[in-house]
Each structure stands twice: as structure tokens, then as C-alpha cells.
Amino acid sequence: MEINEFRINVSLIKRDSAARIAEIRLENSYVTPYVIDFTKENEFMKLDFGVVPDAASDIAPELYEALKARNKGIEVLTGLKAMPARRVVELITSIKKESAVKPIYAVAAATPSNLPILAYLGVDIFDNILAISRAYEGFYFTPWGELxxxxxxxxxxxxxxxxxxxxxxxVVRHNTAMLQNEAMLVRELIKREELRNYVEMKCKASPELTVMLRIADDQLKAYINAKYQKARFQRFRRSTAYFNTIESFSKPEVTYFFQRSAEVYSPKSKTVLLLPCSARKPYLTSKTHRTIRNAVGRLIRGVNEIIISSPLVVPRELELVYPAINYDTPVTGYWSEEEINFVAERLASILIKGEFETIIAHVEGGYSKAVEKALSIAGMDCIFTAEGNVLSSESLSRLRLELEKADKGAFDLYEEIFRHACLYQFGMEVGGRPRGRYPELELFDQRLRVARIDARYGCLEPDFMLAEKLLELDRYAVKIDDFDPKGTIFAPAVLEADSRIKPGDYVVFYNSTMIGVGRALMFGDEMVEATKGYAVEVRRKRRNREQ
Ligand SMILES: [Zn+2]
Known part of the structure; x- marks a missing residue:
């Protein structure tokens, strides 16, 4: 029997955006990212590799259609090494667009340098063909490049x-081991939801890989702007977002944060105070922010705040949302032109959205430059209150003076944090009374809990009350078979799922007898398509009330 007649089974173990650890079963099973060793007999040899490489699809489309690789249940990509970066990205993402489940095998493409980004884009299986051929050509693999x-x-x-x-x-053995090490490291980083930070670092080893990452980010940005539901990224994750390279600014979760926060931002006053970021997150727990708040006391009540960082611009109401709640950026005090422009454009759009009449900027240095630029873009004026150090007594007394004069709204900050987080995450309003010690806040309606802040992932965890509303609106809902789910819901039990769902999202699952809340481990369309693997981690569940 030819392998292309086999049914290939894929069982998801862990996702990190488009990358995944999965068990792929042919006759034997393999854990991805997997490197096939062609110095040994292996069952992948029975795959159809086609007669023409995928690169030929542009040059001779008809010939390509006739002679390309044909395999059921697996996508075999050949000739990637000869393709321009843009084509590689487009080819892989077009496959991922159709199916998040189908495994992708990149033939004769992997080196220790490019394996992480290919895995990040969604390639599952690699081989040591280049490791072998480069050894025969006299080249030795290192994590950095070839010697x-x-x-x-x-x-x-x-x-x-x-x-x-x-x-x-x-050298063949060594080169193969280098590839396998890289695949094992990528697996560990997927487990920790940290592959993106590593890919940004690895891409610095070559301009070609940097181009590949930039093209992938541009494409995701276009999807996010167009609100394409199946865009393969995560909104919330538990790892720290590092901003160490210029590519860090275009992390998909950052792109999403800017777009989404501008959409949902609805401040309740006409005055906004601009503040610098702090190393400690959430900002409100930092010494700088606490000192400023203590110095102005009640004067801050009813005034909106926006925190400026590089590259984030964060309305106070959204500071518990990922990545604002968990990022780290190198601080030197010096802001490059690129950083100033990037931040200024985003600050300008948030200020315009907020329709503020009074802007008070309590910032210095590079922050002031970004604010000045933003004001000129937005055509707005502002009062600068800090001279030199934002914590000096002169600066703070000027701030007090301006806040006294300012027009104020009436709102409770914690209520606004819940309202904004819910708008951001689920596109709906939520109200109630907040309780708890910041940032571990809970929202109550009378005696019923509505939601809590999940500070680890930077999002809201709905309780039954909110879950029922989500179900009514058919948002982030997962319909499952009639059974009582225990710790994990597996993909075969999923009947329907909102295609907006990303791994890491909280979802509402339900069947004819129960409702529950869980964390998605897959994309929504993937839950429906997959016949195996972890789909939802159960957090809470209960029988329907009427029963
Ligand atoms: Zn060695």
C-alpha cells in the first residue's frame, strides 16, 4: 500500500499560534516539529514527492498541476530553498488558511537557522536532506550558520x-544532530508559548529570514485589519512579550492590541493624563505610578489616563490586557526616530478616538518627543507638567495644579477596567461591582460573580453569568456532544465552534444539558475539523438551571 492512501492522523498536544506540538501517526507516530533522518530507512520515503517542485507553480502552472506531489492528509512542499521568502510565506499560510489540521512537510529545506521560523509559520515535519548534502559539500552546521x-x-x-x-x-551526523536539537528546543518553546521571541532573535542571523518574518507579519496585519476570523495568531498568552528588535513591534498580538484598543476605547471624561510606562506591570502596581497617584490624591478621580511606552500605548482601562500586562522593553532613555514615529501615530489615533478636550502630559525625554509628534498628527494641544524628573516635587505640584483646573467625568476605574476588557475580548459591555486586590479583581452582580481578571494570560475569565450572555450572542461558543466533560474536551466531541476562537481564548461550551467555561487549546475551525487532540481545557461547568 502506498502511503498516500493512508489516513494520516493528527493529534494536537499544544499550540503556540500557528506552530504546534502534535502527534502525527502514519504506521508509527512522530511528535512534531519532527526531523526525518534520511540516513535511515523510514516510512516517509513512501510519500509522493511529485516530479516538479512547488516553485514551478508560478512558472508553469499547468505542468505543475499535472506533476505536483499528491498525498492525502499531508502537504508535501518541495523546492522551498529556491523560492523567494514571500512565496514561502504565502504558500504556507495559504495551506494554513484552508486547514489548521493538515500537517506540512518541508522537503530539503531545514537548517538550524530557518527551522524555528518555518515551524512558527506552521511547518510540522522537516528532514536532514540539506544536513547531508551540505556535509558532502564541506559545510558544518552551527546554531548561527554554516562553517x-x-x-x-x-x-x-x-x-x-x-x-x-x-x-x-x-559531519552528516553532527549536522543532523544540530537540526534535531533545534527541533527539540522549538518544541520546548511552544510549550512555554515563547516561540515568537526566539524567532525574532534567530531571524537576526540572516537578512533572508528577517524578510520572511516581516512578510509574515505584514500578511497577518492585513488579516487582522480586515477582521479575517481565521487569522492564525493568539490574542492572549502567558509568556512575556519582549520588544528587543524592530520586528517585535509587529508581533501579531501587538498589531491586534492597537487595532482593538482603538476600536473599543470609550473614555468617560474629556480630560486625559499621559504618563510614562514603568518596568513593573501592571503599571498601577509600580512605584512610579503609585508615587504620582499618592501625590495627586483625589484629583485623579474622573480623569482618564493613557500610558506611553515603546512600542505600546495603553489606556489605563486596558492595562490588564495582554500584552500590556506582560511585556519587557529595553530602556535606555534614548528613543530612535522609528520608535517616536511608531508610538506617536498610535497615540494620535487613541487621542482622536477619546475626543479629549484637555490633555495633560506628565512625561519627559523621549516620551515628550513622542507626545509632541502625536499632537501635531492629531492637531491637538496639551499641557506639559513635568520638568526633568516626573517625580520631582516641582513636577508633581504643577501636575496637581493642572488636575485641579481640569474638567472631570464620573466613573470608577475598576468598573471601567472590566467594561473595557470585556469590550476588547468579547465585543460586549459588562457591568457590576468590582472586588478584590488589584490586579486580582472580580466583578459581581449582586451576589453572583460575572467574571474575574486572569492576570496570567491578560484577559477576562467569564463566570456563568457572562458565559450565558456570550452563548445568547453566539460568541466564542463551542457546541459539544451530550456528555459530561471532565478535565479536557477532545476535538471529536466538538460539533460547532465560533471561527473567531484562537488558542488561549476563554470559550463557552455547551450541550443540551450543560454549560461551561474553558480555555481554547485550538483555533475554532480546527476544533471542528480535527478528529483528535486537545480542544478545550475545562475550567467550570454546571447543569442547565431548568433541569
Ligand atoms: Zn557535533
Whole structure:
């Protein structure tokens, strides 16, 4: 029997955006990202590799259709190495658009440098064909790039093959081990939802990989702007977002944050105070923010606040939402032109959305430059209250003076935090009475809990009351078979799911007898399509009231 007649089984273990750890079953099972070793007999040899590479689809589309690889249940991509970065990204994302489940095998493409970004884009299976051919051509793989074997006097590696000497067979073994190490590291990072930070670092090793990441980000940005529901990214995650490279600014969750916060921002006063960010998150727990708030006391009540950072611009109401709640950015005091422009544009759109009449900026240095630029974009004026240090007594007394004069609204900050978080996450209003110690807040309606802040993921965790509303609106809902789910709901039990659902989202699951809240482990369309794997982690459930 040919392998392309086999039914290939895919069972998801863990997602990190488009990347995943999954168990793929042919005759044997393999955990992805997986590197096939072609120095040994293996069942992947039975796959159809086609007669023409996928790169030919542009040059000779008809010929390509006739001669391309045909395999059921797996996408085999050939000739990626010869394709421009844009085509590689487009090809992989077009496959992912159709199916989040179908595994992708990139033939003769992997090096230790590009394996992480290919896995990040959604490739599951790799091989050591380049590791072998490059060894025969005299090249030695390192995590950084290739070295000429002839130029190495002391191999920078402790593996068994390197200790035996650098003859060609040992270099094949070494190069293969390097690829396998990379695949294992990627697996660990997917578990920690941290692959993106690593990919940004790896891409610095070559302009071609940087181009690939930028194109992938541009494409996701277009999807996010168009509100394309199946865009393969995560809104909430538990890892810290690092902003160490310029590509960090275009992380999909950052793109989404800017778009979504501008959409939902609805401040309740005509006065806004602009403040600098703090190293500690959430900002409200930092020493700087506490000192400023203590210094102005009740004067801050009824005044909206926006926190400026590089690259985030965060209305106070959204500071518990990811990535605002969990990011780290290098602070030198110096702001590049690029940073100033990036932040200014986003600050301008938030200020316009807020329709503020009075803007007070309690900022200094690079922050002031970004504010000035934003004001000129928005055509607005502002009062600067800090001279030098924002915490000096002169600066703080000027701030008090301006806040005294300012027009104020009437709102409770914690209520606004819940209202904004719910608008951001579910597109609906929520009200109630907040309780708890910041940031571990809960929202109550009379004696019933509506939701709580999940500070680990930077989102709201709905309780039954909110879950029922979501179900009525058919948002983030997952219909499951009639059974009593325990810890995890597996994909075969899912009958319907909102295609907006991203891994990491809270969802409402239901059947004819019960309703519950859980965390999605897959994309919504993936839950419906997949025949195996973890779909939803159950958080709480109950029988329907009428029963
Ligand atoms: Zn070695």
C-alpha cells in the first residue's frame, strides 16, 4: 500500500499560534516539529514527492498541476530553498488558511537557522536532506550558520560525531544532530508559548529570514485589519512579550492590541493624563505610578489616563490586557526616530478616538518627543507638567495644579477596567461591582460573580453569568456532544465552534444539558475539523438551571 492512501492522523498536544506540538501517526507516530533522518530507512520515503517542485507553480502552472506531489492528509512542499521568502510565506499560510489540521512537510529545506521560523509559520515535519548534502559539500552546521569544515581546527561542538573527527560521515551526523536539537528546543518553546521571541532573535542571523518574518507579519496585519476570523495568531498568552528588535513591534498580538484598543476605547471624561510606562506591570502596581497617584490624591478621580511606552500605548482601562500586562522593553532613555514615529501615530489615533478636550502630559525625554509628534498628527494641544524628573516635587505640584483646573467625568476605574476588557475580548459591555486586590479583581452582580481578571494570560475569565450572555450572542461558543466533560474536551466531541476562537481564548461550551467555561487549546475551525487532540481545557461547568 502506498502511503498516500493512508489516513494520516493528527493529534494536537499544544499550540503556540500557528506552530504546534502534535502527534502525527502514519504506521508509527512522530511528535512534531519532527526531523526525518534520511540516513535511515523510514516510512516517509513512501510519500509522493511529485516530479516538479512547488516553485514551478508560478512558472508553469499547468505542468505543475499535472506533476505536483499528491498525498492525502499531508502537504508535501518541495523546492522551498529556491523560492523567494514571500512565496514561502504565502504558500504556507495559504495551506494554513484552508486547514489548521493538515500537517506540512518541508522537503530539503531545514537548517538550524530557518527551522524555528518555518515551524512558527506552521511547518510540522522537516528532514536532514540539506544536513547531508551540505556535509558532502564541506559545510558544518552551527546554531548561527554554516562553517567550512576545512576551516575548523577545533569543532565548536561536544557531540559524539565531532569528538571522533570531522570526516564527512561524522559531519552528516553532527549536522543532523544540530537540526534535531533545534527541533527539540522549538518544541520546548511552544510549550512555554515563547516561540515568537526566539524567532525574532534567530531571524537576526540572516537578512533572508528577517524578510520572511516581516512578510509574515505584514500578511497577518492585513488579516487582522480586515477582521479575517481565521487569522492564525493568539490574542492572549502567558509568556512575556519582549520588544528587543524592530520586528517585535509587529508581533501579531501587538498589531491586534492597537487595532482593538482603538476600536473599543470609550473614555468617560474629556480630560486625559499621559504618563510614562514603568518596568513593573501592571503599571498601577509600580512605584512610579503609585508615587504620582499618592501625590495627586483625589484629583485623579474622573480623569482618564493613557500610558506611553515603546512600542505600546495603553489606556489605563486596558492595562490588564495582554500584552500590556506582560511585556519587557529595553530602556535606555534614548528613543530612535522609528520608535517616536511608531508610538506617536498610535497615540494620535487613541487621542482622536477619546475626543479629549484637555490633555495633560506628565512625561519627559523621549516620551515628550513622542507626545509632541502625536499632537501635531492629531492637531491637538496639551499641557506639559513635568520638568526633568516626573517625580520631582516641582513636577508633581504643577501636575496637581493642572488636575485641579481640569474638567472631570464620573466613573470608577475598576468598573471601567472590566467594561473595557470585556469590550476588547468579547465585543460586549459588562457591568457590576468590582472586588478584590488589584490586579486580582472580580466583578459581581449582586451576589453572583460575572467574571474575574486572569492576570496570567491578560484577559477576562467569564463566570456563568457572562458565559450565558456570550452563548445568547453566539460568541466564542463551542457546541459539544451530550456528555459530561471532565478535565479536557477532545476535538471529536466538538460539533460547532465560533471561527473567531484562537488558542488561549476563554470559550463557552455547551450541550443540551450543560454549560461551561474553558480555555481554547485550538483555533475554532480546527476544533471542528480535527478528529483528535486537545480542544478545550475545562475550567467550570454546571447543569442547565431548568433541569
Ligand atoms: Zn557535533
Amino acid at each position: 567550512e569544515v576545512s576551516s575548523i581546527s577545533n569543532p565548536p561542538c561536544q557531540c559524539e560525531a565531532c569528538r571522533e573527527g570531522l570526516d564527512v560521515e561524522n
